[in-house]
Amino acid sequence: MFKWRDDFSVNVEKIDEQHQELFNLGTSLYNIVSLKDGIDRYDEIIAILDKMKDYTVYHFKYEESLMKEHGYEDYEAHKMQHDSFIEKIQSIKDEDVDIKQKKIGMDLILFIANWIEKHILVTDMKYKEFLNDKGVL
Numbered sequence: 773m774f775k776w777r778d779d780f781s782v783n784v785e786k787i788d789e790q791h792q793e794l795f796n797l798g799t800s801l802y803n804i805v806s807l808k809d810g811i812d813r814y815d816e817i818i819a820i821l822d823k824m825k826d827y828t829v830y831h832f833k834y835e836e837s838l839m840k841e842h843g844y845e846d847y848e849a850h851k852m853q854h855d856s857f858i859e860k861i862q863s864i865k866d867e868d869v870d871i872k873q874k875k876i877g878m879d880l881i882l883f884i885a886n887w888i889e890k891h892i893l894v895t896d897m898k899y900k901e902f903l904n905d906k907g908v909l
């Protein structure tokens with residue numbers, strides 16, 4: 773989970789860096805939720821989740837502006853996937869973490885990891901050649 777592999781690369785330096793940062797945030801979240809020392813991690817979990825939400829919004833905007841700037845034809849469909857993911861993670865309320873901290877944490881982490889991996893490998897990968905051909909590297 774959240775392990776970077778070469779086949780995640782879209783050969784655009786800034787985007788690869790941003791994807792790696794998303795993986796790093798996911799790993800931090802996973803590590804905290806995995807701790808079994810009985811200490812209440814609520815504040816830390818909320819803080820990382822907030823960071824992740826903010827960074828995801830930032831990354832999606834960055835990708836969208838690149839696609840738009842270069843006239844990428846699947847822009848709308850791609851943006852729709854971004855929007856629905858943002859909506860999903862924004863809908864996670866602080867109370868959801870508070871009540872059953874670990875259970876909800878792990879479910880959530882699995883969802884985020886699966887979504888991000890699949891989105892990069894399937895959807896982001898579709899613009900790889902297009903942007904590379906435009907000289908975006």
Ligand SMILES: [Fe+2]
Pocket residue numbers: 835850854891895896
């Ligand atoms: Fe994307």
Ligand SMILES: [Fe+2]
Pocket residue numbers: 791831835892896
């Ligand atoms: Fe992306």
